[in-house]
Amino acid sequence: MEDQTKTDIRVGVFVCDCGSNIAGYLDMQALVDYAKTLPNVVHVQENLYTCSEGGINEIKNAIPKYNLTRVVVASCTPRTHEPLFMGACEEAGLNPYLFEMANIRDQCSWVHMKEKERGTERAKGQIGMAVAKAARLRELSRIQLGLTHRAVVIGGGISGMSAAMALGNMGYEVDLVEKSDRLGGLLNDLNLVLPAKEPPSNLVNDLAGRLNENPKVTVHTRSTVSKSEGYVGNFVVTINGDGEDKTVKTGVIIVAIGGRVLKPEGLFGYDGKMVVTQLDLEAMLKDGAPASKNVVMIQCVGSRCAERTYCSRICCMTAVKNAILLKEADPETKVTILYRDMQMYGVENEDMFRRSKELGVRYVTFDPASPPRVEDGKVLVHHLRMGREISIPADLVVLSTPVIAQEEAGDISTMLKVPVNENGFFLEGHVKLKPLDFATDGVYLCGNARFPSTIREAVSQGLGAAARAAIVLSKDALFTSGIVADINPDTCCGCLGCVDVCPYGAINYFEDRGVCQVNKVLCKGCGGDAPQRARRAVRGSTDSPTNRSTRRLSR
Amino acid sequence: MASKEVLIIGGGIAGMQAALDLGDMGIRVHLVEKNPSIGGKMAMLDKTFPTNDCTI
Numbered sequence: 001m002e003d004q005t006k007t008d009i010r011v012g013v014f015v016c017d018c019g020s021n022i023a024g025y026l027d028m029q030a031l032v033d034y035a036k037t038l039p040n041v042v043h044v045q046e047n048l049y050t051c052s053e054g055g056i057n058e059i060k061n062a063i064p065k066y067n068l069t070r071v072v073v074a075s076c077t078p079r080t081h082e083p084l085f086m087g088a089c090e091e092a093g094l095n096p097y098l099f100e101m102a103n104i105r106d107q108c109s110w111v112h113m114k115e116k117e118r119g120t121e122r123a124k125g126q127i128g129m130a131v132a133k134a135a136r137l138r139e140l141s142r143i144q145l146g147l148t149h150r151a152v153v154i155g156g157g158i159s160g161m162s163a164a165m166a167l168g169n170m171g172y173e174v175d176l177v178e179k180s181d182r183l184g185g186l187l188n189d190l191n192l193v194l195p196a197k198e199p200p201s202n203l204v205n206d207l208a209g210r211l212n213e214n215p216k217v218t219v220h221t222r223s224t225v226s227k228s229e230g231y232v233g234n235f236v237v238t239i240n241g242d243g244e245d246k247t248v249k250t251g252v253i254i255v256a257i258g259g260r261v262l263k264p265e266g267l268f269g270y271d272g273k274m275v276v277t278q279l280d281l282e283a284m285l286k287d288g289a290p291a292s293k294n295v296v297m298i299q300c301v302g303s304r305c306a307e308r309t310y311c312s313r314i315c316c317m318t319a320v321k322n323a324i325l326l327k328e329a330d331p332e333t334k335v336t337i338l339y340r341d342m343q344m345y346g347v348e349n350e351d352m353f354r355r356s357k358e359l360g361v362r363y364v365t366f367d368p369a370s371p372p373r374v375e376d377g378k379v380l381v382h383h384l385r386m387g388r389e390i391s392i393p394a395d396l397v398v399l400s401t402p403v404i405a406q407e408e409a410g411d412i413s414t415m416l417k418v419p420v421n422e423n424g425f426f427l428e429g430h431v432k433l434k435p436l437d438f439a440t441d442g443v444y445l446c447g448n449a450r451f452p453s454t455i456r457e458a459v460s461q462g463l464g465a466a467a468r469a470a471i472v473l474s475k476d477a478l479f480t481s482g483i484v485a486d487i488n489p490d491t492c493c494g495c496l497g498c499v500d501v502c503p504y505g506a507i508n509y510f511e512d513r514g515v516c517q518v519n520k521v522l523c524k525g526c527g528g529d530a531p532q533r534a535r536r537a538v539r540g541s542t543d544s545p546t547n548r549s550t551r552r553l554s555r
Numbered sequence: 556m557a558s559k560e561v562l563i564i565g566g567g568i569a570g571m572q573a574a575l576d577l578g579d580m581g582i583r584v585h586l587v588e589k590n591p592s593i594g595g596k597m598a599m600l601d602k603t604f605p606t607n608d609c610t611i
Binding site for chain 2: 182471475
């Protein structure tokens with residue numbers, strides 16, 4: 001590659017219509033004409049979709065044709081498209097870090113849909129800034145890392161067991177860490193699983209047996225993960241069991257800590273005897289059907305309310321299943337389900353719902369504004385269609401309570417630096433594009449730790465998380481982005497301002513020298529530390545002092 | 556030795572994701588789609604909840 005001195009900067013600008021997303025609201029010709037007037041710009045072109053195969057080829061062709069040393073794309077968000085355009089530059093022989101993007105869609109055309117003239121002026125400004133910044137970019141290279149071809153799975157319920165099994169079968173060493181004394185999680189507390197009316201122990205015992213036989217899988221029961229350091233490919237995890245700490249090196253971590261069922265203390269007279277949860281009923285059914293002849297179930301107890309706004313989704317299926325089992329044990333038993341909305345998604349579940357009605361299970365809808373009242377031997381509920389309160393005899397009341405997050409979810413979230421939502425469930429990297437990955441590389445999630453799931457979903461997610469993790473483990477080496485912060489030890493005053501704001505734990509303070517240093521592997525180049533530079537010691541990979549902040553803000 | 560190639564029938568969102576993940580593991584994938592372009596139902600949508608991403 002030729003020498004890229006400041007005098008030899010040749011910028012190519014590609015302005016994207018994004019179909020009508022940009023071209024429908026901005027004057028594209030004006031943007032093209034303006035870009036041609038900018039310093040160092042030698043080539044400008046408009047594309048219908050720069051991200052299409054045709055658009056990418058245009059970039060790849062223009063680089064040698066016009067001898068481009070910088071590429072600027074004015075289009076959508078770098079969050080989704082920067083890697084694609086950087087890849088195109090690299091394929092055409094240009095260092096991918098000599099690429100810059102102007103987000104004239106999310107930050108301009110979508111915002112100024114009714115102001116074509118002023119919006120166009122604004123987009124000109126954004127393109128001008130990107131071109132100016134491009135001129136100051138420097139060549140960077142990716143950082144190559146070795147990795148440990150092992151996995152740690154936290155949680156030995158059905159999703160964690162499935163993940164561990166899949167990775168073990170692929171030939172990777174797996175440490176499966178379970179806090180209780182046996183594998184199986186919530187499944188151990190269930191009675192029978194529909195539609196096959198199978199005891200869940202069949203599934204648990206089969207999987208546990210195969211895990212114990214698999215030479216690649218080490219099962220740690222009565223154990224927890226107490227510490228985790230490092231980064232993708234190179235984590236060091238401390239497993240605490242029987243009062244002893246063991247450290248293991250691992251390439252990936254799967255969070256499969258599951259959930260627990262809410263105990264509805266203080267709700268509907270819950271006492272664990274006459275008023276029980278569905279989970280309590282499962283235990284009763286294991287010992288044979290209860291003698292109760294009038295059973296009333298109440299749905300959405302402690303969920304879809306102000307305190308817990310979400311729908312736990314599996315409680316409807318559980319209630320219908322248990323109603324069927326009660327009816328099949330004794331058709332004379334009266335079972336009434338008081339509900340707000342029934343969630344019976346899926347072919348088999350709808351069939352189950354229909355079967356319950358054929359067996360005579362009664363369904364009464366209630367309004368959360370006037371919820372049912374549990375009194376001695378009866379449940380009173382305002383019947384919406386009859387327009388009055390009815391009394392249903394009840395010698396057993398079953399409350400359908402939601403799956404809630406594990407108590408340790410917060411600690412694990414802090415330890416692994418992965419987020420949880422307001423209810424303590426772990427948040428995936430992207431709801432559609434990365435449903436089983438965390439935003440942190442090398443850490444994955446599955447099962448109830450993510451959201452209440454059926455057994456089928458927990459197993460699928462466990463297998464899926466294992467497959468995602470295997471993408472990392474299948475590599476001989478890893479490459480991380482060259483865009484990282486750097487701290488000048490001569491001007492660093494050791495104020496630790498940058499350490500406080502770094503969300504990735506990427507900055508270490510060296511007390512002996514009184515300066516901070518960036519771990520280039522952990523650093524994501526987010527730029528959060530830039531404003532903290534008391535003496536401008538932290539700088540990004542270009543010499544522009546605001547590079548890192550603008551990069552973050554442009555997303 | 557078993558062939559390290561995978562055939563995926565259907566180029567909708569599920570088939571595409573499977574193909575990408577397998578490809579990222581270094582496995583050769585043949586993705587077969589009956590229509591002229593991949594994307595399936597997903598490609599017919601504009602924006603999807605809850606993130607309102609442009610689906611295409």
